[in-house]
Amino acid sequence: MSEPIRPTPQPGILDIAPYLPGKSGAPGSQTIKLSANESPLGASPKALAAMLEGAARLEVYPEGSSRVLREALGDVHGIDPNSIVCGNGSDDLLHLLAQTYLGVGDEAVMNRYGFSVYPIITRAAGAMIVMVEETDYRADVDALLAAVTPRTKVVWLANPNNPTGTYLSAAEVRRLHAGLRPDILLVVDNAYAEYVTADDFEVGLDLARTNENVVMVRTFSKMGLAAARIGWMVGPDHIVDAINRIRGPFNVNLPAQMAGAAATRDTEFNAKLKAHNAQWRDWLSAELAGNRMRVVPSQANFVMVLFDTPEMASAAFVALADAGYIVREIGASYGIDNGLRISIGSEDAMRGVAKVLKSMDQTQ
Numbered sequence: 055m056s057e058p059i060r061p062t063p064q065p066g067i068l069d070i071a072p073y074l075p076g077k078s079g080a081p082g083s084q085t086i087k088l089s090a091n092e093s094p095l096g097a098s099p100k101a102l103a104a105m106l107e108g109a110a111r112l113e114v115y116p117e118g119s120s121r122v123l124r125e126a127l128g129d130v131h132g133i134d135p136n137s138i139v140c141g142n143g144s145d146d147l148l149h150l151l152a153q154t155y156l157g158v159g160d161e162a163v164m165n166r167y168g169f170s171v172y173p174i175i176t177r178a179a180g181a182m183i184v185m186v187e188e189t190d191y192r193a194d195v196d197a198l199l200a201a202v203t204p205r206t207k208v209v210w211l212a213n214p215n216n217p218t219g220t221y222l223s224a225a226e227v228r229r230l231h232a233g234l235r236p237d238i239l240l241v242v243d244n245a246y247a248e249y250v251t252a253d254d255f256e257v258g259l260d261l262a263r264t265n266e267n268v269v270m271v272r273t274f275s276k277m278g279l280a281a282a283r284i285g286w287m288v289g290p291d292h293i294v295d296a297i298n299r300i301r302g303p304f305n306v307n308l309p310a311q312m313a314g315a316a317a318t319r320d321t322e323f324n325a326k327l328k329a330h331n332a333q334w335r336d337w338l339s340a341e342l343a344g345n346r347m348r349v350v351p352s353q354a355n356f357v358m359v360l361f362d363t364p365e366m367a368s369a370a371f372v373a374l375a376d377a378g379y380i381v382r383e384i385g386a387s388y389g390i391d392n393g394l395r396i397s398i399g400s401e402d403a404m405r406g407v408a409k410v411l412k413s414m415d416q417t418q
């Protein structure tokens with residue numbers, strides 16, 4: 055039998071396992087979705103108003119560089135707007151970074167339980183992903199550095215990390231950077247930075263501003279605007295220039311640019327979301343601890359719960375689903391088959407989840 059003659063994807067594309075998004079309940083069902091780390095307090099009302107204003111002008115192309123959004127980010131974070139690039143979600147920017155800095159024969163390094171998009175975008179660029187073992191579900195700086203070879207071009211680091219919720223301190227990230235050759239790009243993905251309460255954490259901003267080989271990537275998705283698809287990155291001029299050459303010329307739509315700018319300036323809403331998250335993350339972690347399950351200490355807006363066995367994790371998933379709570383199984387995408395990732399939701403949802411998991415334990 056001869057192979058059919060037809061278009062063929064580039065090498066590596068068909069080795070990619072598709073991204074598995076968090077499940078939703080059936081449309082119209084009463085389920086509460088705790089599987090995608092979305093905001094339990096909705097979106098900033100100011101962002102919503104700005105988005106509706108932008109929606110009144112759908113016939114016009116958006117300003118291509120997301121200027122209003124970059125200016126708002128620049129003001130609030132004290133950054134030169136020229137060092138910012140916005141994207142259609144941070145996923146857009148991560149893809150562009152991979153496409154720009156990785157190719158056939160190159161390697162990208164990441165920690166074993168790092169964000170599952172990194173292998174996809176690395177392979178999509180034709181490069182190889184090198185997975186580095188962690189120490190108790192935390193990235194290990196020495197192990198990451200030991201995995202660097204002459205082929206290494208990029209190091210992907212989610213900080214805090216998804217799905218584990220663990221983080222590296224400012225000193226650890228700086229040590230990682232200091233150990234890398236200057237031609238290796240360190241991508242610091244701070245998707246959950248807004249939720250961090252640890253004193254020894256820092257975002258990748260200073261590193262990105264003062265080095266030629268670091269970018270910081272951020273998103274609005276975990277702060278109430280997941281549907282709007284807005285991400286941003288900060289990096290040195292030469293990287294900003296390269297990404298601007300290949301990004302879609304209108305990659306962020308106008309309502310999203312306006313919503314993002316308003317959300318950035320709505321520091322009151324952001325503080326409320328952070329406080330809610332910290333309170334119920336602590337509460338859920340304390341409530342579950344001990345009950346034959348381990349809650350890995352989290353700095354994000356979710357917790358990873360580890361059970362004694364994969365069967366217990368599956369039983370917990372089903373018991374939660376029966377009670378109307380959809381959480382995230384992390385066996386298939388991350389290989390943590392005794393774990394579940396549970397987003398921090400409303401007070402009611404957290405009390406409900408704790409009740410289900412604790413009563414489950416009593417019946418084992």
Ligand SMILES: *Cc1c(COP(=O)(O)O)cnc(C)c1O
Pocket residue numbers: 142143144145146169212215216243245272273274275280283284285
């Ligand atoms: C959710 C998430 C993102 C990005 O999401 P977008 O919705 O594409 O902005 C990026 N990195 C990590 C680690 C995430 O968990």
